[in-house]
Amino acid sequence: MFTNRKSGTIHRRRVQLAAAYLAAVALTFTAASCGSPSGSGSAPVPVPPATGDPVSAQTTALGTILVDGRGRTIYQFANDKNNTSTCAAACLDNWPYVPAPDSLPTSSPGVSGKVGSITRDDGHRQLTVAGHPLYTFVVDSSPGQTNGQGINLNGGVWTVVSPAGAPLANPSPASAATQTSIAPGY
Incomplete structure (x- = not known):
């Protein structure tokens, strides 16, 4: 049976990118929930x-x-x-x-x-x-x-x-x- 190394590499990179994206989304939600209360005077990020x-x-x-x-x-x-x-x-x-x-x-x-x-x-x-x-x-x-x-x-x-x-x-x-x-x- 033959395996396609390029296909495996592409799949692995896509999985890594998906994991990176999920980590970024999780961190974004965590940072948002830990933010300062409204009215605290902090400026919104432009x-x-x-x-x-x-x-x-x-x-x-x-x-x-x-x-x-x-x-x-x-x-x-x-x-x-x-x-x-x-x-x-x-x-x-x-x-x-x-x-x-x-x-x-x-x-x-x-x-x-x-x-x-x-x-x-x-x-x-x-x-x-x-x-x-x-x-x-x-x-x-x-x-x-x-x-x-x-x-x-x-x-x-x-x-x-x-x-x-x-x-x-x-x-x-x-x-x-x-x-x-x-x-x-x-």
């Missing part, structure tokens, strides 16, 4: 708006970071070097790349880093800021979520991106309660 711009800088629980046109958090991969993406195949199942528009904007709201693009090995164009390829995280199901911040997944660390295009490795202290951790082994 949710980035969907602007339609390929990339913009928006205020979130982690501070001012880059988001895509739907308001979803943008990340960069520590393993990417010199305008080259190293996230391919199964990595893209977790970290979809941010596609570059046909015509790059000359400026983007609040973005101080140079907006550009690279051509991926599959021929598609990926958006970059300050030479860093940009991605979203599948566990972030809505604007304002930053579940991928600081996790080590697919062989490297993922971080949200500052308006200058640099990784935001040390987010604002207000974000500590909103970060989620992914199960060990990722």
